[in-house]
Amino acid sequence: MKPVRTIRLAALAFIALLTLAAPAACQDFTSAAPPGSASSAVAFIESGLPPIGARPALGVSYANWFGLPELETCAVACVAGWRLARVAAGFSQTGEPDVGWSAVGLACGVVRPAGGAGLRAVARRDRSIEPGSAAAGRLAARAGVEVGWGAWLEAARGLRLWAAVPQSWSGGLAPPLDRPLEIGAEFERDGLAFWLTRAAPSGGAEADHGAGVALRTGGLRAWASARDRPLRGGVGLMASARWLFVAAAVESHPELGETVRFTLGLAGAVR
Amino acid sequence: MLHGGVSLFVAAVVLVASGAGSAVPVSAAGTCAPAQHPRIAEVLYDAVGDDTGWEFVEFHNPFDRALPLAGARLEAGDGSGPGRWTLRWTGNAVDSVAAGGRFVVGGARVQPAPRAVVTLELQNGPDALRLVWPDGTVEVVGYGALEFPEYSCGAPAVDVAPGQSLARVPDDADLGSNAADFRVGTPSPGGANQSQRDLGVLSGSLALTPEQPDPGAAARLTGRLANHGATVVAAGAAMLVGTAASAAGEVPLFARAVGMALAPGDTVAVDEPLALEAGKWRVRMAVALPGDESPANDADSLLVRAGPGPLEATEIQFHPAAGEGEWVEVRNRSSAPLDLAAFTLSDRGSARGVPAGGEGALEPESLAVLAQDRAALLSAFPALDARRVWGASPWSSLNNSNDSAGVADAVVLREADGTLCQRVVYSATGIPAGVPLEWRDGGWWPASDPAGTPLRPPHTRAPLARRFESTPRRLRAGGAARLAWDLPWSRAHISLELHDLAGRRVARPLEEFLAPARGEREWSAGAVAPGLYVTLARARPDGSGEWIVERSAVRIDGSAR
Numbered sequence: 001m002k003p004v005r006t007i008r009l010a011a012l013a014f015i016a017l018l019t020l021a022a023p024a025a026c027q028d029f030t031s032a033a034p035p036g037s038a039s040s041a042v043a044f045i046e047s048g049l050p051p052i053g054a055r056p057a058l059g060v061s062y063a064n065w066f067g068l069p070e071l072e073t074c075a076v077a078c079v080a081g082w083r084l085a086r087v088a089a090g091f092s093q094t095g096e097p098d099v100g101w102s103a104v105g106l107a108c109g110v111v112r113p114a115g116g117a118g119l120r121a122v123a124r125r126d127r128s129i130e131p132g133s134a135a136a137g138r139l140a141a142r143a144g145v146e147v148g149w150g151a152w153l154e155a156a157r158g159l160r161l162w163a164a165v166p167q168s169w170s171g172g173l174a175p176p177l178d179r180p181l182e183i184g185a186e187f188e189r190d191g192l193a194f195w196l197t198r199a200a201p202s203g204g205a206e207a208d209h210g211a212g213v214a215l216r217t218g219g220l221r222a223w224a225s226a227r228d229r230p231l232r233g234g235v236g237l238m239a240s241a242r243w244l245f246v247a248a249a250v251e252s253h254p255e256l257g258e259t260v261r262f263t264l265g266l267a268g269a270v271r
Numbered sequence: 272m273l274h275g276g277v278s279l280f281v282a283a284v285v286l287v288a289s290g291a292g293s294a295v296p297v298s299a300a301g302t303c304a305p306a307q308h309p310r311i312a313e314v315l316y317d318a319v320g321d322d323t324g325w326e327f328v329e330f331h332n333p334f335d336r337a338l339p340l341a342g343a344r345l346e347a348g349d350g351s352g353p354g355r356w357t358l359r360w361t362g363n364a365v366d367s368v369a370a371g372g373r374f375v376v377g378g379a380r381v382q383p384a385p386r387a388v389v390t391l392e393l394q395n396g397p398d399a400l401r402l403v404w405p406d407g408t409v410e411v412v413g414y415g416a417l418e419f420p421e422y423s424c425g426a427p428a429v430d431v432a433p434g435q436s437l438a439r440v441p442d443d444a445d446l447g448s449n450a451a452d453f454r455v456g457t458p459s460p461g462g463a464n465q466s467q468r469d470l471g472v473l474s475g476s477l478a479l480t481p482e483q484p485d486p487g488a489a490a491r492l493t494g495r496l497a498n499h500g501a502t503v504v505a506a507g508a509a510m511l512v513g514t515a516a517s518a519a520g521e522v523p524l525f526a527r528a529v530g531m532a533l534a535p536g537d538t539v540a541v542d543e544p545l546a547l548e549a550g551k552w553r554v555r556m557a558v559a560l561p562g563d564e565s566p567a568n569d570a571d572s573l574l575v576r577a578g579p580g581p582l583e584a585t586e587i588q589f590h591p592a593a594g595e596g597e598w599v600e601v602r603n604r605s606s607a608p609l610d611l612a613a614f615t616l617s618d619r620g621s622a623r624g625v626p627a628g629g630e631g632a633l634e635p636e637s638l639a640v641l642a643q644d645r646a647a648l649l650s651a652f653p654a655l656d657a658r659r660v661w662g663a664s665p666w667s668s669l670n671n672s673n674d675s676a677g678v679a680d681a682v683v684l685r686e687a688d689g690t691l692c693q694r695v696v697y698s699a700t701g702i703p704a705g706v707p708l709e710w711r712d713g714g715w716w717p718a719s720d721p722a723g724t725p726l727r728p729p730h731t732r733a734p735l736a737r738r739f740e741s742t743p744r745r746l747r748a749g750g751a752a753r754l755a756w757d758l759p760w761s762r763a764h765i766s767l768e769l770h771d772l773a774g775r776r777v778a779r780p781l782e783e784f785l786a787p788a789r790g791e792r793e794w795s796a797g798a799v800a801p802g803l804y805v806t807l808a809r810a811r812p813d814g815s816g817e818w819i820v821e822r823s824a825v826r827i828d829g830s831a832r
Contacts, residue, residue: 065772066805070824099744099803099826144831170831174801177772201775203800208773229775253774256805256822 028092028103028122028176029075031061032236032247032261034214034223035184035197040245040265041079044088047164047182048120048150050109054081058266059090066256070096077105084110086118094176097128101176109150117151120166124173144173160186178202184210191216193223223249230254236261243267301401301411303424303452304445308404309338309368311412312439315377315458316393319434326391327377327460328360328400332368333443340366341405345376347391348399350417356401360389375460383461396430399423412437412449426450438464441501457568469500470509470529470560471568473538477556479575483691486549486578492524493542494556498533499565506532509560513543515552529558547577551690580692581605582614582684585638585710587697588723589669589680592705595651596644597669599682600725603639608632614692616641616663617683618670624663631658640725643668648725655726672699701784712787713761719790732757732789739808739821741767741794748801748829754781754808755791762787762813767794769825770805777804785813801829 029046040059044051051057058078065071077090088107094100101124109118125143150164166179180202186195197210212225221238236249245265252258304310312331316322328345332338340362349355360376366387368374377385393400396415399422403409413423414437415430425448431437438456442464446452456464457474476495484490492513498504506529513524524545531539541556557570586600599616603609610632615623626641633639638659642648645662649655670680679699684692697708697715707723708715719730735757746752754767767781780794803826810819 066774066822068805068822068824071803071805095803095824095826099824141828146831172831174829174831176803176826178800178802199773208775227774232774255768255807255820256770256774259774 028073028094028124029061029077029090029105030063030073030261031059031075032249032263033238034186034193034212034225034236035182035195035210040263041077041088042075042090042263044079044086044109044118045077045090045105045107045120045122046166048107048109048118048148048166049152049162049164050086050107050111050116050118050150051079051081052111052113052116054083054086054111055267056080059263061092061261061263063259063261065259066253067258067260070099079107081111084112086111086116093127095127100127101125102127113154115151115153117149119147119149121145121147122175124175126173139172142173144171144175146170146175148179158187158189160188162186188214188216225251227251240265301409301421301424303410303447303449304443305402305404305408305410307338308343308402308408308410309340309374310439310443311400311402311410312373312442313436313456313459313464314393314400314412314414315381315436315460316391316398316414317395317431317433317435322393323390324378324380326393327375327381327385327458328391329460330368330374330376330402331439331442332370332372332374335370337367337369337372339364340368340374343405344403346401346403347393348401348411348413348422349394350397350399350413350415350419350422353419353421359391359393360387373461377460381460385460397422397427399427412453414449414453423449428453429455431455434458441465463564465535466500466564467502468504468560468562469565469568470496470498470504470533470558470563471565472556472558472571473497474568474571477554477571477573479554479573482694483575483580484547484577487546488577490545490547490577491542492545492554492556492573493540494571495538495540496529496533496558497538498535499568500563501535503535504529504533504560506530509558511541511543512557512559513545514555514557515545515547516555517550517552524554547575549578551576551686574688574690576690576692579604580684580686580690581607581609582611582633582692583710584682584684584693584695586707586718586723586725586729587669587682587695587709587715588707588725589697590671590699590702590704593651593722594647596642596647597666598640598642598648598725600638600640601633601684603633603635603637606635608634611639611641611661613687615685615687616667617685618667619681619683620667622665622667623685624666626661626663629658629661633659638726638728652725659726670699712789714787716787716790717792732791734789737821738810738819739823741806741808741823741825744824745826745828746796748827749796749798750827751793751795752825753791753793754806756786756789756808756810758786758788758810758819760788760810760812760816763810764813765792765808765810768807768809769796769799770807772803772805786810796827799827801827801831803827 029042031042033043042059042061061075063073073094075092079088086109090105092103103122103124105122107120123145129142146167148166148168152162155161163183165181182199184197193214195212200207208229210227214223219240223236226233232253234251238247247263249261309330309332313329315327318325341364343362345360346356347359375385376387397417399413401411411424413427417423417427428449436456436458437453439452440454444452473495478493480491509529512526514521525543553572555572583604585602588598611626617623628645640660641663643666673679682695702717706721707718709718709729711729740755764783765786766783769778770776778799805822806825808821
């Protein structure tokens with residue numbers, strides 16, 4: 001069996017799985033991708049980092065957080081480009097009704113070969129509003145919005161730097177996760193890439209650090225990553241063929257368990 | 272033998288005749304043991320309860336010829352100031368002490384009857400006695416922490432407890448100070464202070480460990496033997512015998528030879544294993560030495576109980592927060608009605624409160640409450656059956672905080688004769704303010720109802736579908752939730768952590784605490800920022816074993832910063 005045919009079959013199977021799991025609860029726009037990458041529409045909305053490619057693309061993503069059945073995220077997003085401009089929009093749903101929410105996301109940006117920058121905005125609304133509660137009578141108690149930005153720069157040949165502040169401003173219902181400044185650097189040469197990341201939580205809390213290594217060969221990209229607080233690791237695999245790419249990643253937390261992510265892209269720009 | 276009014280009359284006559292109440296100034300320094308006169312050999316100055324009639328002073332003549340007491344003046348010294356001597360008795364011309372004999376001056380209740388009956392009215396220490404002889408010789412015996420040197424010869428003797436005497440041991444001791452010559456003794460007016468051959472069980476030294484053993488379980492009876500005699504007790508010369516007596520009869524516990532030789536004054540610890548059937552026992556330890564001259568101290572005994580007593584504590588409110596006062600819920604676990612007035616309640620101290628104020632006998636399996644303030648408790652819990660609420664007086668206030676050993680206090684239930692029914696030693700650690708302790712799931716735990724359940728059994732929890740359940744899953748910022756658990760162990764250590772979606776631990780709302788198999792505890796979101804979190808509840812058995820870990824999602828509502 002040819003590899004391309006194998007990938008197609010796997011992609012179809014993945015789509016079928018997502019279809020079967022359609023009623024599952026979801027969250028924002030997390031995706032199976034190495035940090036800092038702008039490989040899909042979903043990732044663009046999540047980080048504000050615009051993709052290089054201008055071709056229209058559709059991406060769907062699924063995540064299960066720490067193996068908890070009540071914490072699953074499904075997202076769908078599309079991205080389009082015209083010359084330097086990039087625009088993406090998406091919808092996601094996270095969690096069971098009593099703890100979960102739905103979200104719509106928008107992102108726009110500009111890209112040049114040496115770098116790009118984008119703005120992102122996500123609006124959320126609780127999935128379940130208890131009748132008679134404060135949330136039922138006041139929009140701010142059941143909905144929230146956050147606005148942020150991201151930018152990346154090809155600092156040197158093979159060296160890519162990025163920064164993102166996904167929650168520059170937020171209002172209404174607080175976002176589910178505090179996401180302050182995230183910065184990173186990636187160096188890639190001959191298909192082998194290394195990266196470092198740092199995320200500084202708000203309120204002066206201790207920063208998180210991450211590191212990873214990725215290997216690209218043909219239409220395949222595999223990576224391994226590690227993070228601290230607490231120390232944990234993950235692996236991922238991305239495969240692409242013409243109009244399709246599929247990625248899966250798993251990260252293992254020593255106490256909370258595994259978080260699994262799948263992403264499927266159609267006609268997307270795979271970096 | 273003189274009795275009652277006759278003895279008092281005689282005492283009065285003697286006092287009047289001897290000019291009691293006035294002492295003549297004495298210039299000579301006191302000696303510890305005059306060479307040519309009878310000596311003070313024993314003093315009882317503090318009887319148990321009212322001293323009147325029980326006090327005595329014994330003179331001993333260690334020489335081989337009779338010695339007169341004529342003109343000898345016995346004076347009591349008040350150690351609180353200098354020169355405070357008061358005459359108590361004066362020897363008549365006919366008074367003498369035979370060679371090796373004794374002469375007792377004492378109250379009408381002293382047995383055998385004193386040679387001179389006198390109401391001595393001696394002070395408890397620090398005080399003194401002195402015997403002033405016509406030739407100017409003065410013997411001084413001081414006891415207690417005396418400030419002025421005139422009240423003792425050398426270092427003063429110890430101040431003895433009520434019921435004990437101050438005895439010169441051996442009877443002719445002359446070691447240069449009251450402290451060296453005198454020691455605590457068992458009153459023996461007219462008799463030798465030290466027998467030649469006397470091995471005894473040291474009074475009050477018996478103890479059973481554990482204090483209330485399980486029926487048939489191994490326990491240890493410990494105590495001390497003391498050679499009170501003047502001669503050595505050879506190894507193997509004495510037999511140690513233990514028995515346990517109940518209403519059904521007496522059973523032997525142990526019998527063995529004392530394997531150690533004991534020099535005069537020596538003591539030796541004994542530690543005997545035993546096992547008792549369920550019930551109330553008088554455990555007795557006795558020592559048998561051929562030729563023992565003082566059988567009165569040959570045995571000692573304890574009232575003990577094996578297994579649970581008829582009355583048990585089921586709930587303890589040691590830190591009331593609603594003004595209801597402290598209270599202890601008790602249950603009749605026997606098959607017969609109990610009269611609560613026949614029991615006592617105490618803490619670690621010695622004061623024992625006697626129940627009063629309730630009505631009727633406590634039926635089997637029924638509950639009653641012993642309250643510090645009965646009216647206040649009934650006011651706080653108006654639905655209680657007042658007949659089953661008893662006050663207890665004096666009430667021994669229960670401590671609210673732990674000592675350095677991690678123990679706050681103890682609740683002790685005893686029968687009227689002192690037999691232990693139950694001792695509950697508790698720690699205040701981890702008990703929320705105002706929440707009583709209750710007995711459930713085989714241990715003492717914070718009450719399932721924070722207000723307590725006096726006269727009601729503990730709240731029974733329904734089994735959980737999971738090991739842990741945190742409700743609600745959605746709470747306001749700073750709000751509270753409850754963590755319930757249902758674990759396969761009788762005792763477990765539990766903790767709760769909060770992690771954010773990035774996997775960072777952001778809070779530990781419940782530090783590790785000891786808990787029963789089932790229960791629940793409130794936890795607070797505290798200052799945790801609004802967001803979605805994963806609760807990580809962990810449990811491990813008390814001891815060794817595998818951890819149980821469960822995670823669940825919780826949403827903390829609040830506005831964006």
